Amino acid sequence: MPSYRVTMIVGTLELGVRPEEVLPTLSGAVADYTTVEASDIAIVAGAPRVTVRYTADTDEAAYLIAEQAIDGARVSVEPIAWQVTRRVEGRWESL
Numbered sequence: 001m002p003s004y005r006v007t008m009i010v011g012t013l014e015l016g017v018r019p020e021e022v023l024p025t026l027s028g029a030v031a032d033y034t035t036v037e038a039s040d041i042a043i044v045a046g047a048p049r050v051t052v053r054y055t056a057d058t059d060e061a062a063y064l065i066a067e068q069a070i071d072g073a074r075v076s077v078e079p080i081a082w083q084v085t086r087r088v089e090g091r092w093e094s095l
Contacts (some may be wrong), residue, residue, distance in 0.1 A: 001055045003037060003087040004095075006030065006066035010048040011078035022077050023050050029072030030054050033065045047080070059086060059095050 010022055027039040030052045037053040052069070056062035066084045073079065085092040 001057065002059075002062070003053060004056050004062040004066070004084060005051050005053040005087075005092065006069055006082060006084050007049060007051045008070060008073065008082040009044075009080040010050060011080040013078075014076050017076040019048070022048070022073075025076050026050050026069055026073045027052050029069035030065060032072070033068060062086065063095055 006026070008026060013019065013022070023039055023041045027036050030036050035055045037055065039050070039052045041048060041050050043049070054062075054065065056065055063084050066082070070079055070082050084095045086095060
């Protein structure tokens with residue numbers, strides 16, 4: 001089964017949301033639809049970036065899973081930007 005990842009640049013947190021809650025929120029939102037393989041948070045160019053790797057049967061399903069997960073994350077965080085990538089022969093390609 002192909003591996004995908006959704007990457008979200010984190011903006012403003014909702015009132016009362018702690019920064020350490022962002023990664024479990026996005027991972028949990030993805031896990032509602034498919035198997036989560038890994039998750040990570042990093043600071044890139046001064047902005048927090050959350051990445052969740054997961055499986056999906058098709059590119060279309062992977063995109064829909066990511067879209068639903070981002071919508072779920074919007075409850076606690078404002079996404080500045082997000083993208084979906086697919087693992088192809090050892091590299092990540094944008095959908």
